[in-house]
Amino acid sequence: MVLVLALGDLHIPHRAADLPEKFKSMLVPGKIQHVICTGNLCIKEVHDYLKTLCPDLHITRGEYDEEARYPETKTLMIGQFKLGLCHGHQIIPWGDLDSLAMLQRQLDVDILVTGHTHQFTAYKHEAGVVINPGSATGAYSSITYDVNPSFVLMDIDALRVVVYVYELIDGEVKVDKIDFKKTTQNAN
Amino acid sequence: MANKRVPDWLNSSLWSSPGPQQSSVQSPYPSLTPLNDDDATNRSTRSATKSSVATVNAVKAEFPVERPSAPTRHVATRAKQEIRDPLSSSSNNYHSDDDNGSSASSTTTSASAAAVAAAISSAEDISRQAQLCQELSRKIINMGEVRRLASQGIPDGAGIRATVWKLLLGYLPAEKALWPTELAKKRSQYKNFKEELLMNPSEITRMLEKSVILDDEGTTIDDKGALPRSEITQEDHPLSLGKNSIWNQFFQLLSSTVGTLHWITVITNISSNMKDTEIIEQIDRDVKRTHPDLHFFSGDTPFAKSNQDSLRNILIVFAKLNPGIRYVQGMNELLAPLFYVFRNDPNEENAASAEADTFFCFVELLSGFRDHFCQQLDNSVVGIRSTITKLSQFLKEHDEELWRHLEMTTKVNPQFYAFRWITLLLTQEFNFPDSLLIWDTLLSDPEGPLETLLRVCCAMLIIVRRRLLGGDFTSNLKLLQNYPSTNISHLLYVANKLRVKSAG
Numbered sequence: 001m002v003l004v005l006a007l008g009d010l011h012i013p014h015r016a017a018d019l020p021e022k023f024k025s026m027l028v029p030g031k032i033q034h035v036i037c038t039g040n041l042c043i044k045e046v047h048d049y050l051k052t053l054c055p056d057l058h059i060t061r062g063e064y065d066e067e068a069r070y071p072e073t074k075t076l077m078i079g080q081f082k083l084g085l086c087h088g089h090q091i092i093p094w095g096d097l098d099s100l101a102m103l104q105r106q107l108d109v110d111i112l113v114t115g116h117t118h119q120f121t122a123y124k125h126e127a128g129v130v131i132n133p134g135s136a137t138g139a140y141s142s143i144t145y146d147v148n149p150s151f152v153l154m155d156i157d158a159l160r161v162v163v164y165v166y167e168l169i170d171g172e173v174k175v176d177k178i179d180f181k182k183t184t185q186n187a188n
Numbered sequence: 189m190a191n192k193r194v195p196d197w198l199n200s201s202l203w204s205s206p207g208p209q210q211s212s213v214q215s216p217y218p219s220l221t222p223l224n225d226d227d228a229t230n231r232s233t234r235s236a237t238k239s240s241v242a243t244v245n246a247v248k249a250e251f252p253v254e255r256p257s258a259p260t261r262h263v264a265t266r267a268k269q270e271i272r273d274p275l276s277s278s279s280n281n282y283h284s285d286d287d288n289g290s291s292a293s294s295t296t297t298s299a300s301a302a303a304v305a306a307a308i309s310s311a312e313d314i315s316r317q318a319q320l321c322q323e324l325s326r327k328i329i330n331m332g333e334v335r336r337l338a339s340q341g342i343p344d345g346a347g348i349r350a351t352v353w354k355l356l357l358g359y360l361p362a363e364k365a366l367w368p369t370e371l372a373k374k375r376s377q378y379k380n381f382k383e384e385l386l387m388n389p390s391e392i393t394r395m396l397e398k399s400v401i402l403d404d405e406g407t408t409i410d411d412k413g414a415l416p417r418s419e420i421t422q423e424d425h426p427l428s429l430g431k432n433s434i435w436n437q438f439f440q441l442l443s444s445t446v447g448t449l450h451w452i453t454v455i456t457n458i459s460s461n462m463k464d465t466e467i468i469e470q471i472d473r474d475v476k477r478t479h480p481d482l483h484f485f486s487g488d489t490p491f492a493k494s495n496q497d498s499l500r501n502i503l504i505v506f507a508k509l510n511p512g513i514r515y516v517q518g519m520n521e522l523l524a525p526l527f528y529v530f531r532n533d534p535n536e537e538n539a540a541s542a543e544a545d546t547f548f549c550f551v552e553l554l555s556g557f558r559d560h561f562c563q564q565l566d567n568s569v570v571g572i573r574s575t576i577t578k579l580s581q582f583l584k585e586h587d588e589e590l591w592r593h594l595e596m597t598t599k600v601n602p603q604f605y606a607f608r609w610i611t612l613l614l615t616q617e618f619n620f621p622d623s624l625l626i627w628d629t630l631l632s633d634p635e636g637p638l639e640t641l642l643r644v645c646c647a648m649l650i651i652v653r654r655r656l657l658g659g660d661f662t663s664n665l666k667l668l669q670n671y672p673s674t675n676i677s678h679l680l681y682v683a684n685k686l687r688v689k690s691a692g
Contacts, residue, residue, distance in 0.1 A: 003426055026427040122415045129415065153426055162393075164425045165417065175425045176417040 002079055003031060005053065007151035008038030008087070008115035009135035011064065012046050016137035020149050022173050023136065023166065029053050032153075034078060038115030038133065039087035040064050062087040062116070075107050079156040080182060084109030088116035088132070094143060095132070101125045110182055111154075111161070117143055120150045120165060122178055129180050131163065138168065317343040324351060329362045331355065332634075339632035341625055341677075349624070350533035353526070354545065356631040357552045371541070378544035382501060385508040393424065393434070467515050471503045474520040482620060484528055495531065498543040499523055502550060516561040521615045523550050525624055556636045560611050575638070576606045582646050586686055590653045598661045605668035609645050613637065617648075617671045625676050629683075640683070647683035648674075 005027070010016060018024070032054045039062025041047055047067065050057055061070035074085040084107040091099045095117040104112040104125065112130045118141035120134035134150035141147050149168040154161050163178040320337050323329055334355055342349045354360045359374070360367055423433035430436055475496050479485040485499075486492055502523060507515040526549050530542040538545065554561075565571040580602050584591040594600045608616055613630060615623045626644065630637035649656070651674060656664050 026429065028427075031426060122417070124413060124415050155426060157394075160394075163415075164420075164427075166425070166427070175420055177420045177424070178415050178417055180415070 002033050002156045004034040004036060004078060004083075004154040004156060005032045005151065006036050006038070006113050006131065006133045006154060007136040008133055009040045009062070009118050009139060009141075010046055010137045011040055011042060011135070011139035012137065014042060014064065015139035019137055020168050022168060022171075023149065023151065026166070026173070027053055034058070034076075036074075036076075036083065036085050036113055038062065038085065038113060039070065040115070042066050058085060060085045060087050063089050073103075073107060075109055080159050081111055081156055081161060082109040084112040086112070086114050088114035095119070095121070097123050097125060097130065100130045101128075104128050104130060111180075113152075117141065118147045119144060120148075120152070120167065122163060122165070124180075127182075129161075129163075134167075313343050316340065317348070320348055320352065324348060324355075327364050329355065329364060331362050335632045335634055339629050341680075342628045347532075347534035349628070350530050350535075350538060353529055353627075353631060354549060357549045359545065359549050359552065371545075374548055375541050375544040378505075378547050381505050381509065381547075385505050386501065467507050468504060470517070471500055471507065471515050471520070474517055475499045475503070478520045478524050479620065482528075484531075485524065495527065498531075498546075499527060502527070502543060502547045505547060506550065506554075513558055513561050518612050519554070519561070521612045522553065522557075525615060525620070525627055526550055526553065528620075529624065553631075553637075556638060557611070557613075572607065572611060573603070575610055575642075576602050579606055579610070579642050579645055582642050582686075583649055586646060587650055587653065590649060590656060593657050594649075594664065598659070598664050600661060600664050600668070604665055606645060608669075609648075610641060613641060614644065618673065618676070622673075622676045626680070629680055643683040643686045644679065646686055647679055650686075651679060651682060 010019070012018065019027075029052055034056045035050050035054045035058070037050060037057070037059040039060050041050075041059070042062070042064045043066055047057075047059070050059075058074050058076060059070045060074050061068070061072055072086065072090065076083050076085070084104060086103060086107075088094065088100075091103055091114065093099060100112060100114060100123075103114075110128050112128060114130070114132055115135070117132055118135040118139065119132060121130070121132045123130045131152060133152040135141065135147055136149055136151045138147050138149035151166050153164040153166065155164065159182045161180045161182075163180065165176040165178065167174050167176070316337055320334070320342065323334050323337065334352060338352050338356060342352050351360070355362070361370060423430040424435075425433075426435045428435050476486070478496075478499065483489070483492060485495055499520060503515055503519060506519075523546065527542060527546045530546050530549070531539055533539045533542065559565045559568075559570040560572040560575065562571070566573055568574070580591070580595065583594075595602070613623075614626050617623075618626065629644070630640050633640040648671060649668075652667060652672070655667055659667065
């Protein structure tokens with residue numbers, strides 16, 4: 001039972017001041033084992049805050065990040081799943097499923113987490129899943145006007161992952177759940 | 189009292205360690221012959237001999253020994269003949285400090301009363317068993333009486349060992365009427381522990397889901413496309429702060445176990461989730477290695493596997509509830525006799541709930557010895573080192589010559605041998621049935637097993653004193669680390685004598 005927090009596109013301090021209060025009250029240290037962040041934090045203080053949630057933090061570089069040394073893409077293995085991480089501004093058209101699928105094949109991962117569109121999406125493509133946790137602060141996006149703060153928590157348990165989607169809609173936190181099983185014949 | 193000379197009763201040839209035995213008829217300690225596979229008969233042999241020994245003991249003899257007129261029973265391996273008579277003469281000699289008298293009388297009496305003593309001992313056995321059964325059948329059990337009877341050994345006949353041990357460890361209250369409620373309460377408590385600690389919330393949610401939705405093999409969605417989302421309540425997600433959320437309760441339990449612990453282990457507990465798997469792996473390994481010679485514990489039978497699973501569950505629950513000491517190698521050895529005895533309870537209901545009962549009794553047993561397992565307390569007043577020092581002091585009081593020879597001349601540091609004796613309560617030094625007998629005596633001590641344990645360890649040293657005095661570092665260490673099998677009744681008799689001596 002490994003809990004992995006996926007979030008990104010906070011754009012603090014440029015476009016947002018902080019995470020929403022309701023999100024902050026839920027994100028307490030001690031529960032989460034890994035944090036993966038798609039990018040665009042943008043400053044070191046946010047990095048430190050995420051570090052307090054969990055010492056195992058993975059970040060990829062977004063175009064507005066002030067820390068230049070984050071990698072462009074990252075892959076990690078959690079449980080039986082291979083996760084891939086990338087900000088997504090490099091993949092054009094932004095948010096296009098087929099292009100993201102190309103990146104998924106390139107990184108050879110089961111779950112690809114990207115951001116940049118500030119919209120939560122979860123797609124299934126062949127044997128893999130492409131997840132966009134959206135923007136955790138609901139920061140302004142040049143792509144769309146309709147931005148709700150959202151992030152994703154994945155519960156990885158052997159061959160099964162349960163994706164909990166937390167969205168702040170009209171001041172209320174709504175939680176959705178998505179189930180995904182890794183089919184063994186596609187396991188490489 | 190600093191007597192440099194060893195008391196004369198110790199020098200009697202009767203107390204010397206087993207040399208090569210003559211014919212079984214003549215040998216005063218028949219159970220020194222190699223153990224047969226028939227554990228049961230040997231066990232009762234020893235308990236019977238112990239009973240005869242104990243009755244002679246001036247302090248303990250409270251009930252008269254019956255001399256049956258019935259024809260003696262002939263049993264092949266039992267040659268308990270002369271035990272009573274030589275002992276009675278030598279105990280008299282003890283009082284009169286006459287060395288030669290004991291050996292002389294032993295040879296004369298050993299020739300006679302060959303089979304009578306056999307019947308006597310088993311008769312005492314039966315009488316004690318009857319007494320124990322009678323005690324147990326009372327409405328309110330006299331714990332002092334039970335302790336006294338148990339310290340002489342619990343006969344295997346009526347299968348009462350499990351119940352007596354539960355009483356001695358305080359698991360069952362003295363008032364018999366409360367037993368059903370107590371047992372039910374404790375057993376359900378253990379069941380809750382298991383559910384909370386051995387199952388994590390994701391498994392629980394999965395189980396709940398399965399009961400609601402049928403698990404579908406193939407995916408009903410296309411290969412490509414958005415994944416279906418299902419809305420869930422505020423309590424069902426891992427970050428929920430709701431009171432009824434299983435996730436919240438799971439994390440509360442984790443954090444509460446952190447909160448109640450010793451300051452030393454705060455640091456080790458911060459990444460408790462990571463370390464959990466290491467501990468579980470360690471427990472797994474040790475459980476598989478427990479008593480590989482006993483079919484009860486090892487082998488491929490489903491029975492053995494289920495027993496191993498029970499041991500594993502108990503140790504994991506214990507480790508999770510006690511973040512202070514978690515799991516230390518050796519706890520499985522302490523657990524094994526308890527579980528064996530409880531699982532073999534003739535009462536079906538008790539045997540089925542053996543796991544729950546063993547857990548609580550294990551906690552009780554370990555409560556006296558926790559400090560031995562905590563590494564940080566090693567050098568403190570309550571740690572293992574100070575207990576070993578106590579043993580050393582004890583030996584010095586009773587047998588200064590041996591003490592001096594061991595510690596000064598041959599420099600055999602007691603840590604080399606006593607560590608295992610003390611932490612594992614002698615389970616590794618003797619075979620399984622013997623260690624059950626020793627545990628009878630250890631558990632019956634009202635002040636806790638530690639004092640008795642030290643006395644038994646001291647007795648173990650004294651019994652092989654001749655070989656120790658003649659040996660150097662290597663041979664002594666070898667002897668003590670592979671303690672030779674001895675007559676358990678004799679060992680316990682000597683241990684008891686040490687209590688008398690230091691009291692007098």
